[in-house]
Amino acid sequence: xxDLMKIREKIIAMDESSAKTVLMTTVSYLDIVKNGNGGFTxxxxxxxxxxxxxxxxxxxxxxxxxxxxxxxx
Numbered sequence: 001x002x003d004l005m006k007i008r009e010k011i012i013a014m015d016e017s018s019a020k021t022v023l024m025t026t027v028s029y030l031d032i033v034k035n036g037n038g039g040f041t042x043x044x045x046x047x048x049x050x051x052x053x054x055x056x057x058x059x060x061x062x063x064x065x066x067x068x069x070x071x072x073x
Contacts, residue, residue, distance in 0.1 A: 007056070011056070015062075026049060
């Protein structure tokens, strides 16, 4: 299951690099489904994307990690 509003909040809190990684992974999965040999089905793609989106840390964790990174720099 996916909570669209929760995922939206997580994506908004992501830094640009992480957001680009999620976007590129999404596009890669879609390309594999569309142009692959059929081993990675659309159902598998949806399941993997949902897992990936649900694994994005909560916004408060993302903010804390960003601050820690900035403090190190």
